[in-house]
Amino acid sequence: MNMWRQKHRMTYWLRKLFVVFSLVASWNVQAVLLLDTSPSVLTWCTSIYSMADHFVCNFPTDFAAAQEAITLYNEWNVQLHIADPTVLVVDYTLLSCDGTGHCATCATFTQINQPTGHVCGVILPWAGLMSVCPVPKSHPEIPYIYYSYGNDCxxxxxxxPVLTVTFIGSNEVQPPNILPFSVxxxxxxxVVQPxxxxALTVDVQTLDVQSGANGVLNGEGGHLHTANRxxxxxxxxxxxxxxxxxPTCTLTMDGNGEAPFIFISTAVSGAHTITATCNNCTTATALVxxxxxxxxxxxxxxxxxxxxxxxxxGAVPGKHTDNHYLxxxxxxxxxxxxxxxxxIxxxxxxxxxxxxxxxxxxxxxxxxxxPWSRPHAGHQKGTSIDIRAANSGPNNxxxxxxxxxxxxxxxxxxxxFRIGLHCKNSSDTNYCLSQPNNRHFHVDF
Amino acid sequence: MRTFSKLCAGIVVMAITLYAQADSGESIVLDPTTGNYTITYGGDSTNLSQTVFVPATKIDPTIRSSFRLNERDVITYRYTVFNGATAKQAIIGIVLKQIANPIIGELPFPDGTFPNLIVEKAAYDAYNAAVKTSVASPLNWDGDITRRLSQVDWSPNTATYNTGGIHPGQTLSGFGFNSLDLPGISQSSWMNGRIEDNEIFGFPDDGPDESSPIFAQLNQLRDNDFIIRNTAVPMIAVPVPFDAATLLDRIRSQMFTWSGTQLINSAFATQLDRYMVAAANAYRSNQPKVGKEQIESVRKLLEHEHNYLDHDEEDHEDTAEHKAATRLTIDRLAARVLDFDLRYVLKRMEREHEHDHDEGDRRKEQERR
Known part of the structure; x- marks a missing residue:
C-alpha cells in the first residue's frame, strides 16, 4: 500500500497544480472556485491486494454496507458471490466495465478449513489514478483527483449556483375549477433568485395514482379510454x-424569487403533472x-x-366499466x-x-x-343516478x-327527490313516451 | 295568505319567464294559456333542444286544521282539504312539514332511533305497519312518515292512484294523527296536483349541461313545484316535567316565526309578547294567579280580533266584515293556535295546582294521624 502511494505522490502534486491552473485560465480571473471532496473507493476496502498490473480492493462483506457505498459511486456495479466452502476456487467473473478502464468483478476466494468469504473486487489498472474516485454527477467534465495521503478525492x-424550483399550492381541485399556485x-x-x-408545462398523468375497482386507474379519473385526455x-x-x-407559461420570478400562476382544470377528472424547468435548475414537478x-x-x-x-x-368495455359512484x-x-x-x-x-x-x-x-365532451347531465358530482325505465331498447x-x-x-x-325521464336520440318532445329509446329515470339527490 | 302565496309564485314565474340568454338561445318561457313552461336548452347535438314542463300547481287548495286536547294530554290533529272548482288538476300529494318529534303510535327501532333508512325487510314491514296505525287516512289514501324530512304525507293508494285524488270542487276529510306536541304553524307544508302520463317531465336527450344557467333555473322551478299552505302541525314540545314558564317561552318563539309574514303584525306580536313574558316571570316566581291573569289578557286581545277561537274542532269562520277588519293584525289560524297553546298552559297549571293541593291535604291527614 505505502509503496503504491509513494509512487504517485509526485504525480498528485503535479496534477493538482495543473487542474487549478486550468480552471483559472479558462475562466475569468475573478471566478470563484470551490473545493469539492469525496472519499475514494479505497476507503471502503477491507483489504487491498497489490498485483503486478492492478490491485484488488476487497469490499466489505456486509452486503448492506456495500450497497450503501455503491450509491456514492454510480459508475460501479458490484455483486456478491456466495462462496462454496469445500472448494478452493479462484473465479474472476467480470461484471461490468464502464469503458474508461474501470471494471468491477467478483472473485471467490476460499480455502479449506477457513471461514467462508465472499468478496467483490475492483480491478484497477495502475494507469488510472483517478479510477479510485467517483465520477461526479455535477460538472462531470471536471474529474476528481486521488489524494493518497488523505485517501480521498x-x-x-x-x-x-444550483437552482431548485419549488411549487407552493394544493394538489387537488374539483373539475372544472381553478387552482392557484406559485413557484x-x-x-x-x-437564497431566492429574482x-x-x-417554463411551465402540463400533461396528463398516466401512472396509476390509486387503483379503483375492476382494474380502473383512478389517475385516469375512471376513464379507460385515455387518448387525448x-x-x-x-x-x-x-x-x-x-x-x-x-397550454404553457413562462414566468419571471419577482423580487422574492416567486411568481404566481393558476392551473385551470377541465371538466374531466384525472391526475395531471405540472413541470417547471429553468436554466441551472433541477426540474420540478407537481402532481394535481x-x-x-x-x-x-x-x-x-x-x-x-x-x-x-x-x-x-351501464358498463362499456374499454370506456367506462366502473360507473356506480355516489x-x-x-x-x-x-x-x-x-x-x-x-x-309501490x-x-x-x-x-x-x-x-x-x-x-x-x-x-x-x-x-x-x-370523447371528452357531451357529458351525462348531472352525473359529475356523485349526486345523480340513472334508473332503468321501460324502454324499446334491449336493456329492459x-x-x-x-x-x-x-x-x-x-x-x-x-x-x-328530483326525478324525471330522459331518453336518447329522440326528436320527440312528448316526454319520451312515444320515443322510448334508451329511456330511463334520472334522479338528482 | 292565498293572495300572498300567489304573488310569491308569480314573482318566481316572472323571473323565470323573463330569463333568456340572448347569445345561446336557451330560455324558459311560460305559456299563460296552458300554464306550462317551454324549456329551450343546449342538448346533445349542436342544435337547441326543447321540452315542456307541466307544473303540478294547477290546483286551488285549502287546508283546514283542527286540533283537540283529550284527557290524556294527547292532541288530535285532523285536516280537511278542499280543491277549488277552478283547479285543473286533482290534488294527489299532501305534505305536512316541520313535524320534528315522533307522533303517537310511531314506533322507534329497538335502539330507540327512528328510521331514516330502512334496509331490512322485516324492519321495513314493521315500520310500515306502525305508520298505518299512527297516521289516519281517508279511504283509498295512504299516509307515510319521513323522519329524515320531518314530514307526514299522504297520496292516493296504488289501486286508485291514476283516478283518485281530490278533484276540482271536492273536499276530503280524515287526514291526521295524534301528538303530545302543541300546535304551531308550518309555513312550508304543501300540496301538489296529478300530472297525467303524457305530461311526465323529461328530456328527449340528456338535458341541459350542469354548468348552464338554464340547468339551475329549471331545478329551481322543479324544486318549487307545489302550492304552500299554512297548516297547524305539532311543533312545540311540552317540557317534562311540566314547566309553564319554559312552555311559554317556546310558544313565544313560535309566535315570532310568524312576525314579518302575513300571520301576525309585528306591533301586535310585540304587544302580546309583553304579557307572555310577564306571565312566564310570574310562574317562575311561583305566582300562578298573576301568570293566569297575564295569559287571560292575551286571550282577550285575541278574542277581540277573532270570534270563537276556543272551538278547536271546527273553524268557525269570522264574518266577512270581521275578516276585513282584522286581517292585518293576526291571521285567524295563528290566533286559534296561539289561543289553544295558552289554554293548554292554563289547564296544565290548574291541574298542577290541584295536584299540589291534594298532596298538601294528604300530608296534613298523615300528620294528624
Missing amino acids: YRYIPDN VVKDQNG GTQV PKGGFACSAQYAPGSAL NVKIDNLITIPASSKYALSDSNGVI ASGAITELKDLANIYTA NPGAILYLNDASLVWGGLFDVDVVNS QGSVPSTLFSRFIEEATKKG
Missing part, C-alpha cells in the same frame, strides 16, 4: 379570465388530482341491482328511493345504471363520436313499468 469546481426559485444556499425565468391549462399570473387558459373527493362505490343491497344478466349495468349522502337517499319503489311495486327492485365515475367529473357517454331487465311512471315520480317527489 478532490477537485475544484466553479461556484455556479419559488432558490439556490443551493436557500429574475429567473421558469384534456390536459387543462394555465393563467400565467394570479388573475384568470374565463376562456383564456394557455382533478377530482370530486370522497365518492363511494354504491354498496350491494337487496333493494336494488347494480348488475343484470349481462354484467354491470357521494355518501346520496347513497343514503338512494336506499330511501329504493324503499319508495318497493312500496312489491317484490320489485330498482335497476341502477350510470351514477358517477370514481373521481366524478365529466362522464362522456358518447365516447365513440365525441328490471325496468320500472310504464304504468308506474307517474306513481313513482310522485312518491319520489314527495320525499324530496
Whole structure:
C-alpha cells in the first residue's frame, strides 16, 4: 500500500497544480472556485491486494454496507458471490466495465478449513489514478483527483449556483375549477433568485395514482379510454379570465424569487403533472388530482341491482366499466328511493345504471363520436343516478313499468327527490313516451 | 295568505319567464294559456333542444286544521282539504312539514332511533305497519312518515292512484294523527296536483349541461313545484316535567316565526309578547294567579280580533266584515293556535295546582294521624 502511494505522490502534486491552473485560465480571473471532496473507493476496502498490473480492493462483506457505498459511486456495479466452502476456487467473473478502464468483478476466494468469504473486487489498472474516485454527477467534465495521503478525492469546481424550483399550492381541485399556485426559485444556499425565468408545462398523468375497482386507474379519473385526455391549462399570473387558459407559461420570478400562476382544470377528472424547468435548475414537478373527493362505490343491497344478466349495468368495455359512484349522502337517499319503489311495486327492485365515475367529473357517454365532451347531465358530482325505465331498447331487465311512471315520480317527489325521464336520440318532445329509446329515470339527490 | 302565496309564485314565474340568454338561445318561457313552461336548452347535438314542463300547481287548495286536547294530554290533529272548482288538476300529494318529534303510535327501532333508512325487510314491514296505525287516512289514501324530512304525507293508494285524488270542487276529510306536541304553524307544508302520463317531465336527450344557467333555473322551478299552505302541525314540545314558564317561552318563539309574514303584525306580536313574558316571570316566581291573569289578557286581545277561537274542532269562520277588519293584525289560524297553546298552559297549571293541593291535604291527614 505505502509503496503504491509513494509512487504517485509526485504525480498528485503535479496534477493538482495543473487542474487549478486550468480552471483559472479558462475562466475569468475573478471566478470563484470551490473545493469539492469525496472519499475514494479505497476507503471502503477491507483489504487491498497489490498485483503486478492492478490491485484488488476487497469490499466489505456486509452486503448492506456495500450497497450503501455503491450509491456514492454510480459508475460501479458490484455483486456478491456466495462462496462454496469445500472448494478452493479462484473465479474472476467480470461484471461490468464502464469503458474508461474501470471494471468491477467478483472473485471467490476460499480455502479449506477457513471461514467462508465472499468478496467483490475492483480491478484497477495502475494507469488510472483517478479510477479510485467517483465520477461526479455535477460538472462531470471536471474529474476528481486521488489524494493518497488523505485517501480521498478532490477537485475544484466553479461556484455556479444550483437552482431548485419549488411549487407552493394544493394538489387537488374539483373539475372544472381553478387552482392557484406559485413557484419559488432558490439556490443551493436557500437564497431566492429574482429574475429567473421558469417554463411551465402540463400533461396528463398516466401512472396509476390509486387503483379503483375492476382494474380502473383512478389517475385516469375512471376513464379507460385515455387518448387525448384534456390536459387543462394555465393563467400565467394570479388573475384568470374565463376562456383564456394557455397550454404553457413562462414566468419571471419577482423580487422574492416567486411568481404566481393558476392551473385551470377541465371538466374531466384525472391526475395531471405540472413541470417547471429553468436554466441551472433541477426540474420540478407537481402532481394535481382533478377530482370530486370522497365518492363511494354504491354498496350491494337487496333493494336494488347494480348488475343484470349481462354484467354491470351501464358498463362499456374499454370506456367506462366502473360507473356506480355516489357521494355518501346520496347513497343514503338512494336506499330511501329504493324503499319508495318497493312500496309501490312489491317484490320489485330498482335497476341502477350510470351514477358517477370514481373521481366524478365529466362522464362522456358518447365516447365513440365525441370523447371528452357531451357529458351525462348531472352525473359529475356523485349526486345523480340513472334508473332503468321501460324502454324499446334491449336493456329492459328490471325496468320500472310504464304504468308506474307517474306513481313513482310522485312518491319520489314527495320525499324530496328530483326525478324525471330522459331518453336518447329522440326528436320527440312528448316526454319520451312515444320515443322510448334508451329511456330511463334520472334522479338528482 | 292565498293572495300572498300567489304573488310569491308569480314573482318566481316572472323571473323565470323573463330569463333568456340572448347569445345561446336557451330560455324558459311560460305559456299563460296552458300554464306550462317551454324549456329551450343546449342538448346533445349542436342544435337547441326543447321540452315542456307541466307544473303540478294547477290546483286551488285549502287546508283546514283542527286540533283537540283529550284527557290524556294527547292532541288530535285532523285536516280537511278542499280543491277549488277552478283547479285543473286533482290534488294527489299532501305534505305536512316541520313535524320534528315522533307522533303517537310511531314506533322507534329497538335502539330507540327512528328510521331514516330502512334496509331490512322485516324492519321495513314493521315500520310500515306502525305508520298505518299512527297516521289516519281517508279511504283509498295512504299516509307515510319521513323522519329524515320531518314530514307526514299522504297520496292516493296504488289501486286508485291514476283516478283518485281530490278533484276540482271536492273536499276530503280524515287526514291526521295524534301528538303530545302543541300546535304551531308550518309555513312550508304543501300540496301538489296529478300530472297525467303524457305530461311526465323529461328530456328527449340528456338535458341541459350542469354548468348552464338554464340547468339551475329549471331545478329551481322543479324544486318549487307545489302550492304552500299554512297548516297547524305539532311543533312545540311540552317540557317534562311540566314547566309553564319554559312552555311559554317556546310558544313565544313560535309566535315570532310568524312576525314579518302575513300571520301576525309585528306591533301586535310585540304587544302580546309583553304579557307572555310577564306571565312566564310570574310562574317562575311561583305566582300562578298573576301568570293566569297575564295569559287571560292575551286571550282577550285575541278574542277581540277573532270570534270563537276556543272551538278547536271546527273553524268557525269570522264574518266577512270581521275578516276585513282584522286581517292585518293576526291571521285567524295563528290566533286559534296561539289561543289553544295558552289554554293548554292554563289547564296544565290548574291541574298542577290541584295536584299540589291534594298532596298538601294528604300530608296534613298523615300528620294528624
